[in-house]
Amino acid sequence: MLVALLVASPASTIAAEPASYDVVVYGGTSAGVIAAAQTKRMGKSAVVVSPDEHLGGLSSSGLGLTDSGRQNAIGGLSLEFYHRVYQHYAQPDAWKFQTPEAYLAQAEARRASNTTNETWWIFEPHVAEDVFESFVDEFDIPILRGEYLDREKGVAMEGQRIVSITTLSGKKLIGKMFVDATYEGDLMAAAGVSFTVGRESNDKYGEVGNGVEVAMNNKNHRFKVAVDPYVRPGDKSSGLVWGMHDGGPGKEGSGDHRVQAYCYRMCMSRVPENSVPFPKPEGYDESMFELLFRNFEAGDLRVPLHPGPAPNGKTDTNNNGAFSTDNIGMNYDYPEASYEERDAILKQHTLYQQGLMWTLANHPRVPQSVRDAMAKWGLAKDEFVENGNWPYQIYVRESRRMVSDYVQTEHDCRRLRICEDSVGLGSYNMDSHNTQRFVTAKGTVQNEGDVQVATGGSYAISYRSIIPKHGEATNLLVPCCLSSSHIAYGSIRMEPVFMILGQSAATAAALAIDQQVPLQELAYADLKAKLVADGQQLVPAGKPKTIQSAK
Numbered sequence: 001m002l003v004a005l006l007v008a009s010p011a012s013t014i015a016a017e018p019a020s021y022d023v024v025v026y027g028g029t030s031a032g033v034i035a036a037a038q039t040k041r042m043g044k045s046a047v048v049v050s051p052d053e054h055l056g057g058l059s060s061s062g063l064g065l066t067d068s069g070r071q072n073a074i075g076g077l078s079l080e081f082y083h084r085v086y087q088h089y090a091q092p093d094a095w096k097f098q099t100p101e102a103y104l105a106q107a108e109a110r111r112a113s114n115t116t117n118e119t120w121w122i123f124e125p126h127v128a129e130d131v132f133e134s135f136v137d138e139f140d141i142p143i144l145r146g147e148y149l150d151r152e153k154g155v156a157m158e159g160q161r162i163v164s165i166t167t168l169s170g171k172k173l174i175g176k177m178f179v180d181a182t183y184e185g186d187l188m189a190a191a192g193v194s195f196t197v198g199r200e201s202n203d204k205y206g207e208v209g210n211g212v213e214v215a216m217n218n219k220n221h222r223f224k225v226a227v228d229p230y231v232r233p234g235d236k237s238s239g240l241v242w243g244m245h246d247g248g249p250g251k252e253g254s255g256d257h258r259v260q261a262y263c264y265r266m267c268m269s270r271v272p273e274n275s276v277p278f279p280k281p282e283g284y285d286e287s288m289f290e291l292l293f294r295n296f297e298a299g300d301l302r303v304p305l306h307p308g309p310a311p312n313g314k315t316d317t318n319n320n321g322a323f324s325t326d327n328i329g330m331n332y333d334y335p336e337a338s339y340e341e342r343d344a345i346l347k348q349h350t351l352y353q354q355g356l357m358w359t360l361a362n363h364p365r366v367p368q369s370v371r372d373a374m375a376k377w378g379l380a381k382d383e384f385v386e387n388g389n390w391p392y393q394i395y396v397r398e399s400r401r402m403v404s405d406y407v408q409t410e411h412d413c414r415r416l417r418i419c420e421d422s423v424g425l426g427s428y429n430m431d432s433h434n435t436q437r438f439v440t441a442k443g444t445v446q447n448e449g450d451v452q453v454a455t456g457g458s459y460a461i462s463y464r465s466i467i468p469k470h471g472e473a474t475n476l477l478v479p480c481c482l483s484s485s486h487i488a489y490g491s492i493r494m495e496p497v498f499m500i501l502g503q504s505a506a507t508a509a510a511l512a513i514d515q516q517v518p519l520q521e522l523a524y525a526d527l528k529a530k531l532v533a534d535g536q537q538l539v540p541a542g543k544p545k546t547i548q549s550a551k
Helices: 002-008 030-041 076-089 100-105 107-111 125-139 186-190 286-297 339-362 368-374 486-492 495-515 524-533
Strands: 019-026 046-050 143-145 155-158 161-166 172-180 230-232 235-240 306-310 314-318 378-380 422-426 430-432 436-439 445-448 451-453 459-462
Touching (some): 019 495, 030 076, 030 125, 076 125, 286 339, 339 368, 422 495, 422 524, 495 524
Antiparallel strands (some): 155 161, 430 451
16 A cells, blocks of 8 residues: 555655755644645755655544644644645535534534634544645655654664654664654653653742642542542552552652553544444453443543544544543653553553443443443544554653653743743643543542643744754754653643644754754854744733742
């Protein structure tokens, strides 16, 4: 299939190896495609080396309810993406299973369309993928699909400058500049750049919302009823049921190695002719869902899903409640794991989430009211057709984070500090999903790590946060795994922001090539002028926002 694709599409071919480009982009995410498009717009050559066959990252793998925050903070090619989505839905034939009026009448869907600037913010996965492919076609971007960086010996360096990268299949790409647009930061790490994984303590950067959060944020996605954690209820010696870890959550505000939970953003359909039943996965084990059953039996009868409405009777389905699609505590090793180890983690997540959906729809210990609600839904038949209608990618909400000369913290998100070298704006809530499930002092189950704190406006993201610190890689930009604390990253980690930073990264790369300087020595005034000319929004809005720490 890959060979046929490369032969059929001139935009997806690549010259004989080794090939040399001005900018080599590693990662076919939304940030990667936009970075390559901006590079070509600036008259430079670019290539995208994508481990994934399908471009666009989570934007085209189920995350259709755009976490836009303040839409006026989004500009440049990121805004252009949502304009092209708008153009798609402006066509009558885009509405195969639903009228646009019926869709927009749904309460949550009202934020989908902005006719003022002709943008559309909620979309089906295949629509997003088509838009990213339109950028590839328009800018004639060569794509290497299904190619993974050789993380052991595939990064060649001269001093602190990356010379080339080589994939596991032996393809070598020489570049003047490199962009790590992956969600994992694999190129960044292989180039010896400083990074961290997990949560910092509040003391590390003088924050309030970082680290262990039991008392500070205790409202959402928690157990609201008393659920026993032991295999034999009340008998500690019988051991813990699946999904628990032994010991307490840790000291309030302390740091740890934990990362927020991952899930697949399923695209479901309630249109009978366009839905397929939730599959019962091979290896299904109902013991994985004992906490779910007990939570129902203790009185929490909510359907544990958030099926956000998308066009044509579909959804972007997200985690909701105490026991849902987030596979809490099962991803700690993922950021630094080998490809083989990651594959095993992903298979476990698929087993869990597909098993959860089958359980909610079919298991006799699930309340009839929940099964009845689930009977309206199935997986969208016309999405992810090459993968059994299951999303191509998992939602890696957080992985490695670079540690550079400027670390974005909640002080930036709250505008208590404003950098002088803005390359884009964020504005979404500081949002972390749960990181662990533990036994309380009362001997019941509880989740920890969920944080949802509004920023109260938009905030600036520093140029220094997307390049390594002085003394490290001089020709690498990192728009996704940028330099940020855990809690600030909870706001920055949104797809529109990744596209904004992908464009800014490419702009900096092209200017640094022209000026023949390391990225750390690029004149910000020149960068700012080009970003403004290209429609990037750089000036934050909103008053400084402070909150009190938990006592």
